[in-house]
Amino acid sequence: MTRSLKIYFTIIVFCIFLLPNYLYAFDCISENRFQQKDTTKDWISTPPLPFDSAEMIANKLLTENPIFLEDWSNAAVFVYNFPFANLPEKIDIPLLDNEEKFQLTWYGKLNSKYGPRWGRMHKGMDLFLRTGDTVIAAFNGVVRYADYNSGGFGNCVVIRHTNGLETVYGHLSEILVDENQYVQAGEAIGLGGTTGHSTGPHLHFETRYKDFSIDPELYYNTETGTLLSKVLVLGKEKLKPVVYPKGTRKKHKRSKKSKHKKKAKHAASLKSKKQTNKKAKHTTKTTKKAGKKAGKKGSVSKSKSPKTTKKGGSAKLKNTKKASKKGSSKKSTAKKSVSKKKKR
DSSP states (O other): OOHHHHHHHHHHHIIIIIHHHHHHHHHHHHHHHHHHHHHSOOOOSSOOOOHHHHHHHHHHHHHHOHHHHTTOOSSOSOOOOOOGGGSOSEEEEEOOOTTOOOOOOOSSOEEEOSEEETTEEEOSEEEEOOTTOEEEOSSSEEEEEEEEETTTTEEEEEEEETTSOEEEEEEESEEOOOTTOEEOTTOEEEEOBOOSSOSSSEEEEEEEETTEEEOGGGTEETTTTEESOSEEEEEGGGSBOOOOOOOOSSSSOOOHHHHHHHHHHHHHHHHHHHHHHHHHHHHHHHHHHHHHHHHHHHHHHHHHHHHHHHHHHHHHHHHHHHHHHHHHHHHHHHHHHHHHHHHO
């Protein structure tokens, strides 16, 4: 069989036997994906208030309530400038007033608890959900931050509540509320996702008091789904002075100053590298030259020494030859004189 026939044969075998299996697997995967999208929960326990009444409540809280007047800003996730040393030894926080309620975004599973994790402090709870699941507000309050955060939270919502606490909802795929908007407990504020520093879809839920993190399980039972008490009593030791990531509001844009600083640092590092490389080359050249000079001197001394010996040996031979010639000439003169005397 020629090469072209072999290629045609393999293509025919693939189309007859293997291609239908691949198409069937692809159909199964696509069906599962569509089923997951159709079966994701989209529940809202509390309908939103009419726009006029919600706006009126928000304006009243933001202008009259001291909890909302202290360090209020829509520009960052963490805004309090309250030192840890000034905190009281005991803090009483009434969680619910009158007919208020609490509702956690719960889909039946807690992925990760509050506390040390992977060598660092995990300052909240990771709650299970799928991308697109509804995320709801825990208490009544006003949305202080609703934007993308590059410090790790991704699409993030921060709500300040009437009890003085703030709750953080991170890694959302979509934000459904606006800043300075009044929301009730159980009202939809976003959709679950995996934006920011996230390895998969989940809700990062934090509870904070003046930007100091609190373990949510100090006031909420994840097994029963109820509050432990209507009043949260905290000791100062429960609030840890942890440094939080600030980040920026926008994901990709950077300031021109930072870009210029990075370029200048990069240029300076390149210059220093070039200088070090030049110095290294110079030192290697000098060492090579010194080695060559030393090698030349040694070769010269070696080459000179045998010449001197040869010269000395030849001089000695010349002297011996001259002496032998002189001796032979003396002997010849003596013989001549003796022969002359005999003739006489």
